[in-house]
Amino acid sequence: MSSESGKITAPAAALLTAINGAATSFYAAQPGFPFHAWDDIVILTGVDLAKEIGDHLPFGRLRLRDEPLLRAALATAAVPHPLPMCWSAADLEREAQLGARAFARAGLRARDRTSDCLEGGLVTPGTLAITDALDAIDALALPVGPITNEAALTRAREVWGIVQPQVLITTGDTFAFLESRSDAPDVTHVLLLTPNEAATLAAPARANVFRVLSLPIIGTFVAGECSAHDGLHIAEDAFLAEVVDGNGRELSDGKSGRLLLSTLQRSHAVLRLDTGLRAALDRVACRCGEPTARLHIG
């Protein structure tokens, strides 16, 4: 993809200028710097990212703006071992808005009642990101933690029986456990899935399941399924998705290849990260009416 191709978005073009101006960044140490076109930027593997962060603790030389950092956690998706990552106040606010958008796409509205089964603390995607996003749409949050055994389910059921959530927000492990039960709650599920759960991301769509691609070192809510259940809409103002062949060359829409993702707005820029997923881009208008491009994973 070159800046002349017309496919590079305005935020990506602006970011390229910012990267070229950040002489002390990780990117300035790469071949081809300063970059004339987007695809001059090196494709980053999880191993490269782990090395950069390991060599330049705590968060690597990825910082583009000198904003105070308000939250840290561990990234585990698409990287070889857990890596420290961080958010500024502006990063957290954008994450909340992107989460609200993903939840609205799944039909969630103000005053709806939800329960999330994500972990807290260091783990990403985690319950803090969910609560922030639910705050942004004035929906009720009821964090109950992961449910992967009978004891956890019994405990959750007691409170679900009282609060009656309409939407459960889960990760792959909890969803699989609930699915294995004949008496699983018959509600809408929003499922946050990392590239470690590629098979679930690629599985046939289901009417009451809305999948969200979550890769926290890029974004907790990168892309999400809509009511048409025909691919995952990319938050194109916040992320750039590229699909390339084995040699890193751009593939045309509809062709499946390696999915690269870049942050466009975060204080710490992670660019052209190879997610390990195979996906195809779809820019045909979606039946739901949302104009953003979609990802078909698998």
Ligand SMILES: [Zn+2]
């Ligand atoms: Zn749609």
